Amino acid sequence: MNKERVGNFYDVVWTEYIPEYEASEKHWRLFFSPGEVRGKAVLDAGCGTVIFSIIFARNGAGRVTGIDISPGSLGTAESLKEKFHLGNARFERQDMLRLPHPDASFDIVWAWGTVHHTTDPLAAVIELIRVLKPGGSILQAIYKKTKVTWIHEAIRKTLIRTPRWSWNHLDKGMALFGTPIVAFFKKREKSRKGEKLSELILDWYFVPIRHHYTPNEIRTFLEKRGYAIENYLAHSGRFDSSSNFVYKARNPA
Numbered sequence: 334m335n336k337e338r339v340g341n342f343y344d345v346v347w348t349e350y351i352p353e354y355e356a357s358e359k360h361w362r363l364f365f366s367p368g369e370v371r372g373k374a375v376l377d378a379g380c381g382t383v384i385f386s387i388i389f390a391r392n393g394a395g396r397v398t399g400i401d402i403s404p405g406s407l408g409t410a411e412s413l414k415e416k417f418h419l420g421n422a423r424f425e426r427q428d429m430l431r432l433p434h435p436d437a438s439f440d441i442v443w444a445w446g447t448v449h450h451t452t453d454p455l456a457a458v459i460e461l462i463r464v465l466k467p468g469g470s471i472l473q474a475i476y477k478k479t480k481v482t483w484i485h486e487a488i489r490k491t492l493i494r495t496p497r498w499s500w501n502h503l504d505k506g507m508a509l510f511g512t513p514i515v516a517f518f519k520k521r522e523k524s525r526k527g528e529k530l531s532e533l534i535l536d537w538y539f540v541p542i543r544h545h546y547t548p549n550e551i552r553t554f555l556e557k558r559g560y561a562i563e564n565y566l567a568h569s570g571r572f573d574s575s576s577n578f579v580y581k582a583r584n585p586a
């Protein structure tokens with residue numbers, strides 16, 4: 334049920350939102366190079382509108398599998414697959430908490446902004462690790478727990494109880510109120526260009542499931558399982574957002 338709610342939410346919120354290719358690829362290069370992905374099997378877990386699947390495929394990955402629970406996003410994925418002639422990519426409707434793929438199927442698992450939207454993010458990481466080959470690497474961008482997370486969560490938990498029909502009015506009203514504040518901090522220029530503030534608000538405050546972690550919690554979780562942290566970004570989201578932190582970790586061979 335919760336899974337359905339998240340899938341339906343992303344059908345509405347992300348189906349038409351395709352993050353900027355260049356900014357995404359520039360960010361991707363902080364973690365991977367074409368040499369590292371050439372010929373590799375990649376899982377894009379929670380692929381959404383598949384921007385990172387496209388980047389992996391165009392940078393020489395041997396096989397890219399994108400999975401998501403949002404049929405709307407997967408529809409967009411199929412049309413982008415055609416547009417970019419991605420013969421080496423396939424997209425499937427799957428729940429990352431219960432993947433059908435055998436153990437050790439992938440060299441690289443990429444989970445950008447996704448495990449924190451599942452009912453059990455750490456179980457999701459365990460499932461993603463299960464399908465990773467020995468010596469493979471996993472990248473996760475996860476919402477950061479901060480001193481004010483509880484305030485954002487209190488707002489979100491109130492707003493998701495409001496009737497669905499009111500969301501477009503609420504997010505636009507909040508955007509009107511928030512625009513001068515955001516302009517003051519000059520956040521918009523750095524943020525997700527092409528996406529309206531009301532859409533960002535919808536994504537942030539109306540998503541049915543969201544969990545936050547401290548970087549230390551995730552580091553400890555990975556290191557306990559023998560993973561070596563290869564790269565850590567404390568403040569960066571794809572477009573310089575401070576809401577996420579990112580870990581790239583390698584599985585002991």
Ligand SMILES: C[S@@+](CC[C@H](N)C(=O)[O-])C[C@H]1O[C@@H](n2cnc3c(N)ncnc32)[C@H](O)[C@@H]1O
Nearest residue numbers: 343379380381401402403428429445446447450
């Ligand atoms: C914030 S979007 C990120 C999309 C993409 N990774 C990107 O960075 O452009 C989160 C995605 O995770 C997907 N998702 C959430 N829970 C999931 C689950 N249990 N299994 C698979 N996908 C899931 C959502 O449907 C949504 O497309």
